[in-house]
Amino acid sequence: MSIFIWLFRAFLFFALFAFALNNSEEVVVRWFFGREWHSPLVIVVLIAFGMGCALGVLAMVPAWWHHRRIAAHRTAQTQPEEGDSKAPLTPPPVIHDGL
Template sequence: MRLLKWILKAAVFFALFAFALNNQQDATVHLLFGHQWRGPMMLIVLTAFLVGVVVGVVGMLPAWWRRGTGQLPAAPRPASPQDTRDTLAPPHGI
């Protein structure tokens, strides 16, 4: 199983490496107010991915903060065996 994981990781790495090698031509990103940024397409794709990761992490920070400070609503108390004795149906129609 460990060998299969390494083979899968290597395949993903080589696929991404081939993608990077095939996208080395310059690309232009047109920003606001007439500004533009020119760079290798792979760098632009990587930058867009990293911006997405940062936005996702920043969006999750409030939920992580609430979970870490214990401000989540209290979980319902599990029923004791005595509470459920009367409500359980007989097994398999017996």
């Protein structure tokens, strides 16, 4: 199975490398106030992809923090305190909030 994963990675690398070689023409990115940036097309596409990934991760961070807070709160509720023999030994049922 490992050989198939490495073959897929090699195929993906060479496909992206061929894409980069085929898109080496220079393009102009026009910013505000007459500013221009000249760069190969593949660099512009790579930067746009990276910025999109970063924006997606940043958009998910508040939800991650929210779920970590809920998990920590539920874990704290299920931990028996020292000397407390009436503390529940099983965790409470999971409540799905639609996510």
